[in-house]
Amino acid sequence: MNDLAMHFKHLRRVFVWELPVRVYHWINALAIVVLCVTGFIIGNPPGIMFGGEAHESYWFGTVRFLHFASAYIFLFNFLFRLYWGFVGNKYANWKNFIPTNRRFFKEMWEVLKIDILQIKSGEHLSVGHNALAGFIYFLTFIAFAVQCITGFGLYAAMSHSLIARMFVWVSPFLGGDFALRRWHHAAMWFFILFAMVHVYLVFYHDYVEGRGEISSMGGGWKFIEEEVFEEQNSKTSA
Amino acid sequence: MAQITTIGRKTYYDDIIEKGYSRRDFMKFCAMMAAYLGLESSGVAQVAQALQTQHRVPVIWLHFQECTCCSESFIRSSHPIVADILLDKLSLDYTETLMAASGHQAEVAKAKTMKDYYGEYILCVEGTVPTDNNGVYCCIGGRTAEDILKEAAAGAKALIAWGSCACNGCVQAAYPNPTSATPIHKIITDKPIIRVPGCPPIGEVMAGVLVHIITFGTLPELDGAKRPKAFYSKRVHDTCQRRAFYDAGLFVETFDDENAKKGYCLYKVGCKGPMTYNACSVTRWNNGVSYPIQSGHGCIGCSEDNYWDAGPLYRRMQTFPGFGIESNADEIGIGAAVLTAGGLAAHAIATNIRKNKLIEDLITEGKESEKELKK
Amino acid sequence: MSRIVIDPITRIEGHLRIEADIQNGKVENAYSSGTMVRLLEEILKGRDPRDAWAFVGRVCGVCTSVHSLASCRAVEDALGITIPPNAEMVRNLMFCTQYMHDHVVHFYHLHAMDWVDVVDSLKADPKKTSEIAQSISSYPKSSPGYFSDLQKRVKKFVESGQLGIFANGYWGHAAYKLPSEINLIGLAHYLEALEWQKEIVKIHTIFGGKNPHPNFLVGGMACSIGIDDVSAINAERLAYVQQLLYQARDFINQVYIPDLLAIAPYYLDWGGIGGGLGNYLVYGDLPDNGYSDTASYRFPAGAILNKDLSKVYEVDLRSDSEVQEFISNSWYTYAGGDSVGLHPWKGETKLNYTGPKPPYEHLDVEQKYSFLKTPRWKGNAMEVGPLARVLVGYARGKEEFKAAVDSVLSVLKVPAAALFSTLGRTAARAIESQIIANWAIDFYDKLIQNIKNGDTRMADMEKFDPKKWPAKATGVGHTEAPRGALGHWIVIEDSKIANYQLVVPTTWNASPRDAKGQMSAYESALLQTPIANPEQPLEILRTIHSFDPCLACAVH
Numbered sequence A: 001m002n003d004l005a006m007h008f009k010h011l012r013r014v015f016v017w018e019l020p021v022r023v024y025h026w027i028n029a030l031a032i033v034v035l036c037v038t039g040f041i042i043g044n045p046p047g048i049m050f051g052g053e054a055h056e057s058y059w060f061g062t063v064r065f066l067h068f069a070s071a072y073i074f075l076f077n078f079l080f081r082l083y084w085g086f087v088g089n090k091y092a093n094w095k096n097f098i099p100t101n102r103r104f105f106k107e108m109w110e111v112l113k114i115d116i117l118q119i120k121s122g123e124h125l126s127v128g129h130n131a132l133a134g135f136i137y138f139l140t141f142i143a144f145a146v147q148c149i150t151g152f153g154l155y156a157a158m159s160h161s162l163i164a165r166m167f168v169w170v171s172p173f174l175g176g177d178f179a180l181r182r183w184h185h186a187a188m189w190f191f192i193l194f195a196m197v198h199v200y201l202v203f204y205h206d207y208v209e210g211r212g213e214i215s216s217m218g219g220g221w222k223f224i225e226e227e228v229f230e231e232q233n234s235k236t237s238a
Numbered sequence B: 001m002a003q004i005t006t007i008g009r010k011t012y013y014d015d016i017i018e019k020g021y022s023r024r025d026f027m028k029f030c031a032m033m034a035a036y037l038g039l040e041s042s043g044v045a046q047v048a049q050a051l052q053t054q055h056r057v058p059v060i061w062l063h064f065q066e067c068t069c070c071s072e073s074f075i076r077s078s079h080p081i082v083a084d085i086l087l088d089k090l091s092l093d094y095t096e097t098l099m100a101a102s103g104h105q106a107e108v109a110k111a112k113t114m115k116d117y118y119g120e121y122i123l124c125v126e127g128t129v130p131t132d133n134n135g136v137y138c139c140i141g142g143r144t145a146e147d148i149l150k151e152a153a154a155g156a157k158a159l160i161a162w163g164s165c166a167c168n169g170c171v172q173a174a175y176p177n178p179t180s181a182t183p184i185h186k187i188i189t190d191k192p193i194i195r196v197p198g199c200p201p202i203g204e205v206m207a208g209v210l211v212h213i214i215t216f217g218t219l220p221e222l223d224g225a226k227r228p229k230a231f232y233s234k235r236v237h238d239t240c241q242r243r244a245f246y247d248a249g250l251f252v253e254t255f256d257d258e259n260a261k262k263g264y265c266l267y268k269v270g271c272k273g274p275m276t277y278n279a280c281s282v283t284r285w286n287n288g289v290s291y292p293i294q295s296g297h298g299c300i301g302c303s304e305d306n307y308w309d310a311g312p313l314y315r316r317m318q319t320f321p322g323f324g325i326e327s328n329a330d331e332i333g334i335g336a337a338v339l340t341a342g343g344l345a346a347h348a349i350a351t352n353i354r355k356n357k358l359i360e361d362l363i364t365e366g367k368e369s370e371k372e373l374k375k
Numbered sequence C: 001m002s003r004i005v006i007d008p009i010t011r012i013e014g015h016l017r018i019e020a021d022i023q024n025g026k027v028e029n030a031y032s033s034g035t036m037v038r039l040l041e042e043i044l045k046g047r048d049p050r051d052a053w054a055f056v057g058r059v060c061g062v063c064t065s066v067h068s069l070a071s072c073r074a075v076e077d078a079l080g081i082t083i084p085p086n087a088e089m090v091r092n093l094m095f096c097t098q099y100m101h102d103h104v105v106h107f108y109h110l111h112a113m114d115w116v117d118v119v120d121s122l123k124a125d126p127k128k129t130s131e132i133a134q135s136i137s138s139y140p141k142s143s144p145g146y147f148s149d150l151q152k153r154v155k156k157f158v159e160s161g162q163l164g165i166f167a168n169g170y171w172g173h174a175a176y177k178l179p180s181e182i183n184l185i186g187l188a189h190y191l192e193a194l195e196w197q198k199e200i201v202k203i204h205t206i207f208g209g210k211n212p213h214p215n216f217l218v219g220g221m222a223c224s225i226g227i228d229d230v231s232a233i234n235a236e237r238l239a240y241v242q243q244l245l246y247q248a249r250d251f252i253n254q255v256y257i258p259d260l261l262a263i264a265p266y267y268l269d270w271g272g273i274g275g276g277l278g279n280y281l282v283y284g285d286l287p288d289n290g291y292s293d294t295a296s297y298r299f300p301a302g303a304i305l306n307k308d309l310s311k312v313y314e315v316d317l318r319s320d321s322e323v324q325e326f327i328s329n330s331w332y333t334y335a336g337g338d339s340v341g342l343h344p345w346k347g348e349t350k351l352n353y354t355g356p357k358p359p360y361e362h363l364d365v366e367q368k369y370s371f372l373k374t375p376r377w378k379g380n381a382m383e384v385g386p387l388a389r390v391l392v393g394y395a396r397g398k399e400e401f402k403a404a405v406d407s408v409l410s411v412l413k414v415p416a417a418a419l420f421s422t423l424g425r426t427a428a429r430a431i432e433s434q435i436i437a438n439w440a441i442d443f444y445d446k447l448i449q450n451i452k453n454g455d456t457r458m459a460d461m462e463k464f465d466p467k468k469w470p471a472k473a474t475g476v477g478h479t480e481a482p483r484g485a486l487g488h489w490i491v492i493e494d495s496k497i498a499n500y501q502l503v504v505p506t507t508w509n510a511s512p513r514d515a516k517g518q519m520s521a522y523e524s525a526l527l528q529t530p531i532a533n534p535e536q537p538l539e540i541l542r543t544i545h546s547f548d549p550c551l552a553c554a555v556h
């Protein structure tokens, strides 16, 4: 047996993403895709020539309905994830997202050097999110919140539902619906850019590290080298 | 709020009886008024009570940096008509546009009302106050607008900010706001202010606000932006006559095209109705004759803060300040997406070069395993 | 000699201050100053030229719509856009509506109290009033009961002690000459006109969606014609317009004109006061066959100098040396020095306030003293407005003007020279209102005929897209606003406004002196005005009001 075969022997299977996190992830991804597509159409409706009367068609209304329906799903899914950050496993814990100590920043810098700038050749070490990814998700969560607040702020003008009513303060706070819409619309681009980079990076990690990153959001498993596993273990116990 | 004024003079009731109307006529009028103000039937008694105990409320109406369209709009009111408001309902003691007296005689009239009715009068303001250069950009009788406003506000029961000028600065406060034109609520902070935005506000809305104050002796209920809820709680879009076309996705693509002749929705030619809170699509203009959208032009958002700087009129999406008039969020976004895609492609190529060894190891590892499996 | 100050001048639009030196009961010298500025010309820079009509529309809510019209024309001129005939007729109808509204409101609500003593009307005999009213007009509201009810209402109002807008007027002043009965008619029609004015503007509402500040559109109008559609201009809307036009014509013929003719005979001395410059300027308007066909204008263009009606000069708004603005006495500064005149395409608007620090008693009239610039035509100070239009139409031999002017002169039994006066200005406004009321019905008929012929186009959107514009373009849009000749000059660069200059009727009339010390129309018209009581300078108001000042326009 050569070195490589030995390496192969010592891969460990780790259960990283619990079922609720995976379900959350895919609902979230789907909701965001639907919201971006419908939102984009609301912002830039195509000119569909149609000879009939207004009552014979309702496609724009339907697009808006899909937007609002996904918006509710998106909101509650997001709230669930916040909750899970306190009760889920250590990879789901909120501490993965918010920089609380120097080690977090150090790791972010390491990841930046290795993955993004590619100054150092090599692999990074985390089992769950790496620090940089965690921090980006933190920003993402802020964007979720912004989008929910601006979205429901807009929705408050057209709905009497309890949830929408909770957001009536948003429009006067931002100085009116003009600003509100502008920010809501602009924030869509954050989601689009995030999705592009995110999906790319998931493939990138899978490709460069071969730990089954892509499938991890399916089954929950990642495959970690023995040394990395040991090292992480000692770090967390230290 | 307490009753606006009760000074020992004749009331509306006395007034109306003297005119030869009966008590029954009077109650009918009260019922109509109550319905107009959207009150339950129990409100009738309240109206009757109010009309039997009140006098003509003194009003001082100041003009600063403005175009006088608000005054013009006010005299367009059809219910009530302005002649009746002026003669029977309130006492418009100062307004440069209509008053007989000029020069210091005008100033004396104002001073008298401010003294005799201290704490009682309503102060209406049309226009903005320029604060740049010590206020020299609007002077009346040698005094600055700011000086005049502060003096008049001191004894006012409440203020009404008429129109977008007084409410949000309107056109003269648009970028670069060369005279520092300032809306009223930024200068007077210690008095109740009713904001009645619009460029101008609808005449009947203006009259309605005054009628409410006179009739009930209280300010109308206001929303979070201090606008009367009765007229500003819905968007133009919510009750727009073209709304069915919006939901059906039927849009005017350019002015006067086939779709325009069919009355399709003006969303794509820049209608700002979905972001604009005003009574246009319900009350309509000039006694209900039409409103901008009915007559084929999109809403320009004239009752919203900062609407002049919210981007070109004929674009649906507003621009971002600082990015020039031609770029909106989508253009910036598409640019960013292209850049990102380019960056990712570059990153992918760089990865294959810089991490060549790592990847090769993985491949070898895989191949080794494959071989081993065969054995 | 004593210096009197009237500030604010009320019953006008905006903030006007007059300082006058009185000697031996006459005005010896006068200074006119606009004391508010917003600087819209600077705010317009860098914006989309297609939006300009909305910004400049807000220059004034009294002469609402005229700046928007001039602006659309300026942009269309720059980009080479020709609007469809329907749009031209609709714009003409908007224009006529604006005139009828503005002139009637001016006469009754802004000017009448200079001539009509409201308090004295309480002494009138309602029966006699009714007789007079019926003898001058067929207007139905003229019974003795109508006048006595009104009188009772006013009496009660006066007795309440709360005089409202009528408080502190110059009531009882020796210069009021009308019999009580005519005063009462004046007051009655003050109220009737207040009701009427809200009706006529509905034409704006139908075509432009609202009034004040109806909507315009570069390339035409936004109100599409859809004869078979409920939400476009259809038969019902058109019938509404027609009815309003007839009502307006009736009001002008039955109320405005008879009142003018009933009041004027008591003030014929004012046919010799307040003439002023004697130079008149008109840009012309109301095209019947396209804006570029100036020969088709119902209001012909031209300039008259020194009251010489035998010669009418041509006016060229593009010429560098004809229309120019000076600032030697205005609170601005020019890069090339404050004594030069600039053609509006090269115009500059940079503030430079050098007046006294408020609160102040007097302006320093030896220095800059106003926010108005000083426009000149070939170096001449010019009067613009109804009188200028009527004189140019008359001098050009246009039948309608000749007939109307001659009939008024013969009713009042005064010579043509009486036109150059305060009274002439006020009469000219009524004369043109009557002419316009008829024209409006012509334009309506043409619109209908055109639609009948199968042309329903309302806008030409061919060149609406900035991608089709040249890198640089200049345009000038003119109109005849109710107060006179109005021009907007635009420079477009890279699809944006590089320069935008307005030269406005009241800027011509109310401006301060120019570099050579020449007075403009207001100042010159006030010279030698008799003042019975300097404490109550009613006479100054008469002449100033005869111009119908609009200061928001003048300074913008």
Ligand code: HEM
Pocket (backbone or CB within 6 Å): A031, A032, A035, A036, A038, A039, A040, A042, A043, A044, A064, A067, A068, A071, A072, A074, A075, A147, A148, A150, A151, A152, A154, A155, A181, A184, A185, A187, A188, A189, A191, B274, B317
């Ligand atoms: C990823 C999340 C979301 C994206 C990308 C997104 C995107 C968009 C976009 C681009 C528009 C068009 C705005 C315009 O051009 O005027 C829009 C409209 C709107 N969005 Fe969202 N949105 C998201 C989430 C939400 C949420 C959570 C709500 C909450 C209810 C919401 C409510 C609305 C409403 C009410 C409108 C206006 C629709 C109308 O007036 O017809 N959105 N959205």
Ligand code: HEM
Pocket (backbone or CB within 6 Å): A021, A025, A028, A029, A030, A032, A081, A092, A128, A129, A130, A133, A134, A137, A140, A191, A194, A195, A198, A199, A202, A213, A214, A215, A216, A217
């Ligand atoms: C091919 C599609 C996708 C795959 C395979 C995938 C996979 C993953 C993986 C492996 C993680 C964990 C990453 C890490 O630990 O660094 C993750 C996290 C996440 N992904 Fe995706 N993703 C996909 C698409 C999306 C899309 C479209 C979105 C939404 C725009 C999205 C939003 C997120 C978020 C918000 C997290 C953080 C999850 C958490 O709360 O812990 N993903 N995804």
Ligand code: NFV
Pocket (backbone or CB within 6 Å): C013, C059, C060, C061, C062, C063, C064, C066, C067, C481, C482, C483, C484, C486, C504, C505, C506, C507, C549, C550, C551, C552, C553, C554
């Ligand atoms: N001067 C002036 Fe205007 C008019 N007429 C506009 O051009 O009043 Ni506001």
Ligand code: SF4
Pocket (backbone or CB within 6 Å): B066, B067, B068, B069, B070, B126, B127, B162, B163, B164, B165, B166, B170, B171, B198, B199, B200, B201, C058, C061, C213
């Ligand atoms: S709000 Fe608009 S209409 Fe009213 S004074 Fe200001 S600019 Fe004129």
Ligand code: SF4
Pocket (backbone or CB within 6 Å): B236, B237, B238, B240, B241, B242, B243, B244, B246, B264, B265, B266, B267, B271, B272, B273, B274, B293, B298, B299
């Ligand atoms: S025309 Fe404007 S306000 Fe009316 S439905 Fe369309 S977008 Fe809404």
Ligand code: F3S
Pocket (backbone or CB within 6 Å): B198, B199, B236, B276, B278, B280, B291, B292, B293, B298, B299, B300, B301, B302, B303, C210
């Ligand atoms: S532009 Fe203004 S008038 Fe009404 S429809 Fe829009 S708020």
Ligand SMILES: [Mg+2]
Pocket (backbone or CB within 6 Å): C041, C373, C501, C502, C503, C504, C556
């Ligand atoms: Mg100018």
